[in-house]
Amino acid sequence: MAKNHCLAKSINEASWYQFRVWVKYFGKVFKRVTVAVNPQYTSQECSSCGEIVKKTLSTRTHACECGCVLDRDENAARIILSRGLGTVGHIGTSALDVGNACKDETSTLVGAN
Numbered sequence: 001m002a003k004n005h006c007l008a009k010s011i012n013e014a015s016w017y018q019f020r021v022w023v024k025y026f027g028k029v030f031k032r033v034t035v036a037v038n039p040q041y042t043s044q045e046c047s048s049c050g051e052i053v054k055k056t057l058s059t060r061t062h063a064c065e066c067g068c069v070l071d072r073d074e075n076a077a078r079i080i081l082s083r084g085l086g087t088v089g090h091i092g093t094s095a096l097d098v099g100n101a102c103k104d105e106t107s108t109l110v111g112a113n
């Protein structure tokens with residue numbers, strides 16, 4: 001059914017809906033706040049300056065002109081965290097406030113080159 005592109009979209013949307021229902025349920029069971037964030041550009045937006053840095057799926061390192069060099073997944077995680085905190089009303093939250101790894105000497109640069 002997933003090869004029929006008309007049905008595939010519905011199946012995909014139903015799957016994401018079911019996933020969100022489960023995450024919300026387990027958040028309630030384990031007394032944790034769950035927040036859905038817009039995933040658009042989370043892997044391309046720079047967590048240090050907010051610029052969009054285009055990269056292919058095979059590019060594993062985020063390297064921005066501002067000097068920020070991070071593993072692409074860590075960069076995306078910082079964007080997602082800042083969006084999530086912003087959603088629940090954490091005032092003044094931006095990717096810049098969520099521990100700027102590019103200026104934090106204790107951070108680990110995985111795969112940086």
Ligand SMILES: [Zn+2]
Pocket residue numbers: 046047048049050051064065066067068
């Ligand atoms: Zn940047």
